[in-house]
Amino acid sequence: MRRALVALMLSGIALSGCGKEDDMDLQDRAEARAVEARAHVDDLAQRLGTDPEVVQDEITTCVPGQDDSGLDLIYTVHVTTGVDAAERLPGDIAEHFAAEGWQVKRDHREPGSDEVSLRFTKGTFTMGANLNTSNGRAAVGGSGGCVR
Template sequence: MRRPTVSWATMILLVAAVLGGCQGDKENDMDVQQRAEAAAEKNRQHVDDLVERLGGVGAKVVGDDIIDCDPQDPDAGLLHNYTVRFTAPEGAETRLKGEVADALEAEGWTVRRDPDTEREISLRFLRDGTSLGAKLAVHSDGATAGGSSGCVR
């Protein structure tokens, strides 16, 4: 008679462990979502700060999304993308290529200077898996700034 009691006890422990494991996965998912939200807040701050450094006005959010890092793998983590359009004042190009790039580089960002085109001036900044950038139109005062949090796991 003792043997069935041990088997039932073993099964109860096994079921509890499996259910506990499922609960742990949900908790990990919540942690990933919470970490992604925290990264999103930092990402928004970086982009908004870049617009402010450029003297941009009339900023309008055109993208603010947390998405899967890899749509084929839901466990790959989450990524935040944030984009704003704004009006850049005269001299923003000089400021972006000079004092803004220099300041961000001093703060630990790697500066990537894209080749100027007839249409736009573009610089990107990279640090700790995150990216930040600005594009200024050459023949108008239109501009865009955006950033990505990098994949949060």
């Protein structure tokens, strides 16, 4: 009887450890996807401007408040842009990413707006660039998609 009780306790400990390994696997998978997503965003930011400043870099739950919803990256970089950035973003930069298999969508802006905004998607990855021509700055951000 005592052996059975010890065996039962040991199997319970082993099973409780499995849950933590699953969490580590999820975290490891989320981090691997985040590394790739950061590389895509950094590439877009480098093509668009200079002096990159990471303003947000966080792996968080896919649905706020629901710890079991999976993990997702929020990554945002600000860059300083040149005078030709408003033409380059929807031009040669968008063409480069389209040639790499990204779907590119230009957000509608009112005529005379000082903003140019594009979104990029490829598989689970999404990126966006919002350029403000009046202050010569752009925000570039993205995600690798929810990892479950």
